[in-house]
Amino acid sequence: METLWTATSNDNDCLELKKDEDVDILIIGGGITGLSIAYNLINSRKKVILLEANKVGSGITSRTTGKITYLQGHYLDIYKKNGRFLTKKYLNSQKEAIEIIKRTILDNNIKCDLEEASSYLFADTKKGIEALKEEKRVLKDIGCNVQVVKNFPDKKKFAYGIKVQDTYTFHPLKYLYSLKKIIKKKIPIYENSRVLSIEKKDNYYLAKCNNGFVKAKKVVIASFYPYFLKPFFMPLKVTLEKSVVGAFIDKYYKYSAINVDKENVSIRFYKDKDNSYKIYLSGGYNIACENNIKENFSKLKKEANNYNYIWSNIDIMTGDYMPFMGRIDDNLFIATGYNTWGMTNGTLAGKVISDMVLGYYNTYEELFNPKRKNYAHNFLAVTSSVKSLIKEMVYHKKKWYDGKVSFRKIDGKDVSIYKDNIGREHIVYSKCPHLGCNLVFNEVEKTWDCPCHGSRFDIDGYVINGPSNYNITYKKD
Ligand SMILES: Cc1cc2nc3c(=O)[nH]c(=O)nc-3n(C[C@H](O)[C@H](O)[C@H](O)COP(=O)(O)OP(=O)(O)OC[C@H]3O[C@@H](n4cnc5c(N)ncnc54)[C@H](O)[C@@H]3O)c2cc1C
Structure with a gap:
C-alpha cells in the first residue's frame, strides 16, 4: 500500500530479535508513539528495547496526513464533556506537543520538510456555520487566539471560517x-x-x-490497537473511524483546513525538491457501519479526477475526545486513542509515558488516564457499531463486490477468494483471527479489512496491521 509518504522517503532496516532479552522497559510498536517514548528514554540509563512487528513507520503513521495543529475541531465536544478547565488544559497540551516536535527537529537537524502552515476550520452549510461559531466561542473562552476569515490564501472562498x-x-x-x-544509537530497535503475548509474573x-x-520490569504498549483483550477491554471503550486520502500534483500553499460540514473533508499541501502536492481527505466513517470502501474512495473525485497516490487509514475515537495515556496495570502502560490527532498526541505520549515509567509526575497524568470513567457516554456509539457488525456477520456476502470476490466453504472452513487481473x-x-469477525474486501487497496477492530491483511492473507497477530493464509489440509 504505497502512500505519498512511503514513496518519498527511505529507511534502513533493523535486525530481527532472535534471542531472549532481560530489560527494564519494553516498548511495543514503532509508530510515532513508540518512537517518541523511546526518544525520551535515550538518556534514562535504563535498559530499554523497542520491538516492531513489521518495519518502523509501517502502521497508521505511514498513512496520516501529517498536520501538526491544535485546531482540531473537537473543542466544543471536549468542553461539553469536560468543562472549561480541562478543555484549556487539552489545548495547552497540544501546543506543548507542537513545541516538542519543533525542538526535536531543531536539536537534531532533522530534514522532514517542516513548514509553518496556518490552520483553518471552515463551513458552508447553516448547520456547519452554527457549529463553527460555537467552536470559536469555546476557543476564545479558553484563551485561544482565533481569527474569523472568509477565504484561504489561494483566494478560495467559503461562507464562514476560523484561522489560527x-x-x-x-x-x-x-x-x-x-x-x-x-x-x-542508544536503544536497540528490532x-x-x-x-x-504478554504474561504477568x-x-x-x-x-x-x-x-x-x-x-x-515495565511494558509500554504503543501498538495502536492492543492485540490483547484483557486487562483493558478496548473494544468496549472506543470506535474506529476510517478516512480515504488522495494526493495529486498541484500548486503549493501554506495552509491546512478542515471542513466541518456534514462530511469531514480535510486539505493540506506538501512540497519536496521535486514536486508539490495537494492532499485531500474525505471521511470519518465508523468502520463497523460503513464498509463500502469503493464508494468512500469515489468521494475523492469531488476534488480531482486523477490522484498520484490514494490510500485509506483508520484511527481510534474515544468517547470524550481525549487520548488514553498511562497505566492500565501495575507496570503496564498504554498510549493510543488519538481521535485523528496522533502527530501531537503521539509526541506528547513520549513525554507523559516516559515520565511515568521513570517514576516522575506528569501534569497530564490525570487528564489522559486510560482508567478515567468519562468514556461511558461512548456506550451508544459502541452499541451501534456492535449492531452493525451483527448485520455484517449475517449478510457477509455483500452485493457491492465487482465479481472478483467470492466466498466458499472448503473442507468445512469458510474461505474468501479474490481473483486477480x-x-x-x-x-x-x-x-479475523483477533476476535472472529468476517473480513471485508477493500477493492481499491486490495486488502482484507476487519470491520471490528481494523486489522488488515494482504490478498494472500499476511497481516499488514493488527490487532490481529496472525495471518489468514489458507493452507490445504
Ligand atoms: C486519515 C487519517 C489522517 C490523519 N491525519 C492526521 C494529521 O494530519 N495530524 C495528526 O496529528 N494525526 C493524524 N492522524 C492520526 C495519526 O495518524 C495516528 O493517530 C497516529 O499515526 C498513530 O500512531 P501510533 O504510533 O499510535 O500507531 P502506529 O503508527 O500504527 O504504530 C504502531 C506500531 O505498532 C506495531 N505493532 C502492532 N502490533 C504489534 C505487536 N504485536 N508487536 C510489535 N509491534 C506491533 C505496528 O506495526 C505499528 O508500526 C490521522 C489519522 C487518519 C486515520
Whole structure:
C-alpha cells in the first residue's frame, strides 16, 4: 500500500530479535508513539528495547496526513464533556506537543520538510456555520487566539471560517526515520519482531515474540490497537473511524483546513525538491457501519479526477475526545486513542509515558488516564457499531463486490477468494483471527479489512496491521 509518504522517503532496516532479552522497559510498536517514548528514554540509563512487528513507520503513521495543529475541531465536544478547565488544559497540551516536535527537529537537524502552515476550520452549510461559531466561542473562552476569515490564501472562498497561527505540516515518515536513527544509537530497535503475548509474573512481564522472549520490569504498549483483550477491554471503550486520502500534483500553499460540514473533508499541501502536492481527505466513517470502501474512495473525485497516490487509514475515537495515556496495570502502560490527532498526541505520549515509567509526575497524568470513567457516554456509539457488525456477520456476502470476490466453504472452513487481473485465485480464511469477525474486501487497496477492530491483511492473507497477530493464509489440509 504505497502512500505519498512511503514513496518519498527511505529507511534502513533493523535486525530481527532472535534471542531472549532481560530489560527494564519494553516498548511495543514503532509508530510515532513508540518512537517518541523511546526518544525520551535515550538518556534514562535504563535498559530499554523497542520491538516492531513489521518495519518502523509501517502502521497508521505511514498513512496520516501529517498536520501538526491544535485546531482540531473537537473543542466544543471536549468542553461539553469536560468543562472549561480541562478543555484549556487539552489545548495547552497540544501546543506543548507542537513545541516538542519543533525542538526535536531543531536539536537534531532533522530534514522532514517542516513548514509553518496556518490552520483553518471552515463551513458552508447553516448547520456547519452554527457549529463553527460555537467552536470559536469555546476557543476564545479558553484563551485561544482565533481569527474569523472568509477565504484561504489561494483566494478560495467559503461562507464562514476560523484561522489560527503557529501550526505546521511535515513529512511524517522522514521525521520518524530520523528519530529511529537517533534512537538506534542508544536503544536497540528490532523489526519484524512481533509480540504475540504478554504474561504477568511476580515482579516482571514476560513477552513472547516470534523468535524469543523478553523479560521486562515495565511494558509500554504503543501498538495502536492492543492485540490483547484483557486487562483493558478496548473494544468496549472506543470506535474506529476510517478516512480515504488522495494526493495529486498541484500548486503549493501554506495552509491546512478542515471542513466541518456534514462530511469531514480535510486539505493540506506538501512540497519536496521535486514536486508539490495537494492532499485531500474525505471521511470519518465508523468502520463497523460503513464498509463500502469503493464508494468512500469515489468521494475523492469531488476534488480531482486523477490522484498520484490514494490510500485509506483508520484511527481510534474515544468517547470524550481525549487520548488514553498511562497505566492500565501495575507496570503496564498504554498510549493510543488519538481521535485523528496522533502527530501531537503521539509526541506528547513520549513525554507523559516516559515520565511515568521513570517514576516522575506528569501534569497530564490525570487528564489522559486510560482508567478515567468519562468514556461511558461512548456506550451508544459502541452499541451501534456492535449492531452493525451483527448485520455484517449475517449478510457477509455483500452485493457491492465487482465479481472478483467470492466466498466458499472448503473442507468445512469458510474461505474468501479474490481473483486477480490474470485470473489467479488468492484464497484466505474469512474470519479475523483477533476476535472472529468476517473480513471485508477493500477493492481499491486490495486488502482484507476487519470491520471490528481494523486489522488488515494482504490478498494472500499476511497481516499488514493488527490487532490481529496472525495471518489468514489458507493452507490445504
Ligand atoms: C486519515 C487519517 C489522517 C490523519 N491525519 C492526521 C494529521 O494530519 N495530524 C495528526 O496529528 N494525526 C493524524 N492522524 C492520526 C495519526 O495518524 C495516528 O493517530 C497516529 O499515526 C498513530 O500512531 P501510533 O504510533 O499510535 O500507531 P502506529 O503508527 O500504527 O504504530 C504502531 C506500531 O505498532 C506495531 N505493532 C502492532 N502490533 C504489534 C505487536 N504485536 N508487536 C510489535 N509491534 C506491533 C505496528 O506495526 C505499528 O508500526 C490521522 C489519522 C487518519 C486515520
